[in-house]
Amino acid sequence: MAERLLITGATGFIGRALCQVLSPRGYDLRLLLRPSRSIRGLPPGRSEVAIASLSDARSLRAALVGVQTIIHLASAEGEHRRRDLLATDVEGTALLVEQARLAGVRRVVYLSHIGASRISAFPFLQAKGMAEQILLESGLPTCILRTSSVFGPEDSFTNVIAMAASAMPVAFLVPQGQPQLQPLWIGDLVAAIDLALREEIGFGQVLSIGGPEHLTIDDVVQTVLIACRRSRVLVRVWPPYLRLGANLLDAFLPYSPLTPYWVDYLAVNRTCEANALARWFGIRPARLADRLDYLRHGRGLRGLMRFIWRGPLTLSAG
Ligand SMILES: NC(=O)c1ccc[n+]([C@@H]2O[C@H](COP(=O)([O-])OP(=O)(O)OC[C@H]3O[C@@H](n4cnc5c(N)ncnc54)[C@H](OP(=O)(O)O)[C@@H]3O)[C@@H](O)[C@H]2O)c1
Known part of the structure; x- marks a missing residue:
């Protein structure tokens, strides 16, 4: 049976590009969309949709049925408010992780920023640092990719x-x-995520990658x-x-x-090491x-x- 992947943030810049690469790979893709009056930005390709808020345990539980791997890209970063960052990136990640453990999810891929830290003075880096910690302490094998601007x-x-x-x-x-x-080409990032999934690279680690x-x-x-x-x-x-x-x-x-x-x-x-992508992924x-x-x-x-x-x-x- 095909591996079922749940992708959060699939309607965003990185999510849309990633779905185009993963869709022909034979995965069973499920896209987690937040409840909204209109659904915009759905990536092309074959996938099913689960409507669930990151603050609603019951709908998350339903979205996670049969899921083996989560690719967690949802972030309120584009909305620029500390309140949204806490609710989506931190509390949303905590609830998703809690429900993922109950649902028997096998592994998670998470995208973060170079410089993420729980004690950063910058709200978006602080939120990423807190989300990383939640994932690392969850016991779920997680591949955290920190990147520069994509x-x-x-x-x-x-x-x-x-x-x-x-x-x-x-x-x-x-x-x-x-x-x-250290600008990173979107094609190289999605190739790295694809390899991380197929060859189990970076689970249990925090890898910093860039162009x-x-x-x-x-x-x-x-x-x-x-x-x-x-x-x-x-x-x-x-x-x-x-x-x-x-x-x-x-x-x-x-x-x-x-x-x-x-x-x-x-x-x-x-920035990080200039050869990090080659070292970890051969790209x-x-x-x-x-x-x-x-x-x-x-x-x-x-x-x-x-x-x-x-x-x-x-x-x-x-
Ligand atoms: N772009 C970069 O250069 C870069 C670099 C390093 C790390 N990252 C990380 O990579 C991830 C994806 O980045 P991106 O550039 O693709 O972001 P993006 O284009 O802003 O997309 C954000 C995604 O998150 C979803 N989202 C926002 N709030 C949500 C909520 N409350 N519940 C559920 N979904 C929600 C959005 O859904 P809607 O369509 O409903 O708004 C959208 O699909 C983010 O975590 C970001 O921090 C990005």
Whole structure:
């Protein structure tokens, strides 16, 4: 009988890409969706759907019947509120784990961030650190993959930089301090998860993985600008001003391209060993500049407006 996988967060950027790779592998995929008036962003491919809230033990129990493996991607990170992070990422993970143990789930894959820590000053890293601890102490064999920023056609990272450039025709604002990132191509991440499942890699461990390069935010922005054939002068902004701007945009726009989450994200380096993906999974990761074809026909100002009014899901609409 095919192995049954429950995927939370399957409608997000990473979940949708992962389902496309796992769907033809012969797994029996069950997607956990939260109760909502409309179901948007369902990944293509064959799968069944379970509607359950991460705060409702009974519906989680029903969703977990017959499940051997959970891939836990659901996160309120995109919603940028500490309250949501606690409810979804921490308490939701705790309840999911509790119900998974009762249901006899065999193993869990969890996606986290480089820098996750229960004592981090940054709410999203603190929530990830707390969720990691819940999983590690649960007794369920868990593969925790910590990554730097992931990029791909439906990301809210390179796409947002490209769209923001269309709203800043002369200068592009970047934070002072030049934190380093290690952008990871979505195709390499989902290949690593696929291998972790098939070859039982990393269960009981926390693996930090990233792309092949340590890039400053200047490097990332310049690479994206080249990919979408734009030229801008980079202007450095003192981080407290950037945070003020992010708080204002976040307060007034339905979906802001610059959020307090990103200001936190760019506060310190988000890097690990450059050869980690090769060492753990035998994958030679792609360079940022080599995979940005999807930005060539940039979404521009119209795309930015659609993103602001309707959210990241508009990125999957092309
Ligand atoms: N993207 C990155 O660069 C990156 C890097 C490292 C780690 N990660 C981690 O990888 C995971 C997936 O990231 P992503 O970029 O794919 O995120 P995303 O695009 O923001 O997707 C988030 C997913 O979580 C679901 N979700 C949010 N709140 C929920 C709730 N209360 N109950 C159930 N589902 C809920 C969303 O469902 P709806 O469709 O209903 O909103 C969506 O499917 C996250 O845990 C993130 O922290 C991401």
